[in-house]
Amino acid sequence: MTFSVNCSIMLAELPLLERPAAVKAAGFDAVEFWWPFARSVPGDAELSRFERAITDAGVQLVGLNFNAGDMPAGDRGLVSWPGRSSEFRDNIDVVAGIGGRLGCTSFNALYGNRLPGHAPEAQDDLAVQNLTAAAAAVARIGGTVLLEPVSGAPDYPLRTADDALRVIARVKEETGAANIRLLADFYHLSVNGDDVGAVIEQHAKDFGHVQIADAPGRGAPGTGQLPLADWIARSREFGYDGRIGLEYQAPAETAFEWARAVSGPASQQPASGRKDRP
Template sequence: MTNSPALSVCLDTLFTNDTFVNRVDRCAELGVDGVEFWEPADRSLPAIRDRTVANNLAFVGMVGCTTSLTNPNVQDQAISELRSNLETAATVDCENLIVTSGPECESHGWQTQYDNIVDTLQTVAPDAEEAGVSLILEPLNTTVDHPGAFLSRSETGFDIIDEIESPNVRLLYDVYHQQITEGNIIDTMRQNLNRIGHVHIADVPGRNEPGTGELNYQRIIESLVDAGYDSYVGCEFRATGSDISAVNSALEMLDN
């Protein structure tokens, strides 16, 4: 990892006209630093690991849990799934597991759901530290893409991170989601940089590449660099035109 942000590409949103494993090669040809994707089910993880190693790319992340973290009735299942996926991630050199809260659980109050997220992640935090893998908790917007999700505001996510107090449990700050939910992107990221382990980018509206919507992404990236952010910026957008052009534009933003 360099002392400035590195670029990662989400294989579920870009180069989708190619086979999943071959998308790694497509990314490497453009000079990006790493790849990530969503759920690992039905993916050939060893093949992806081998392809990232061959291309000198980082295996940045994948989804780490599909079980809800808000429902105490399935907490044991969530813990078991996270522990299993942490072991898998360590085996294939995956650096991060992306974790979302799951939906609001109507049978339990807000505080119970919040406490269950904290308790679940706190329980598996030592496993994450032992595996050398980070759990990155992602708030999602409920207005457009994820109605009913429990965790939508970054402030709540940062509170959860503070309660867990583990270097291997951080926040995934998705600029697209947080622009829709709350705005104030630059100040929020700068003031909470020590809690952020990964950043996703896409413009608003549309979830397309930076430059197609209302956000000044050049200024956002500059502010991250100035603040000393040195982890990954993930391209989790769908290109309006050429995928190659969209990724190259993102690379140029980081290089400027």
């Protein structure tokens, strides 16, 4: 199966814990989530409800974010945030625990916005420490930490693939951590002006995960102008063999029409970036 569905952004009309079952009903077998709790360390009952929603639906959790703060308010991660480092460190073991119980091995650590009153160099030093701690914790369950360039957040410093790859290289050089990789979100990279084709040719073999949405609009494949099918095919050609995360905004009733328009199971079909091709 090729695709996984990000339940934190998709099927938003449904309560969060009903979305895994809806994903299964739509013909997909894997889900991803941003951090689904209000706190870095939720209670046991909250954890159990979340995990049960996934296992009862019969889908596989393949991706989970570390706590990134208040995303609707503009937060984009705790990794480089002075004053919240202990909160991030407390979250690491919770994330690894969920991964260990559900067989998830990919964990996205949003870097964090630049903050007034804090030197960028100090934030970057803190980020190296926190990414190293996260990598060590998830390594125990065979996990990988993902680092993602993001669009639409002017204070977020990682905008291109090279921005993220420089951080990854620094962590590896300074600490030896080998299980930290690039999350290549083709939507974010494209909107930020990165050369997605070149990124694929140079780095696809090192991608930790791929996510897609069309642009403009962050809609379903085929609603914009991005050559998503071509980019996916090229990623395969240049060595990426993982899932493709669906992370776009669309009404639940039409969210997977692009998949139903082609023959075969939805979760095995290519995502087209043009309306006139399957």
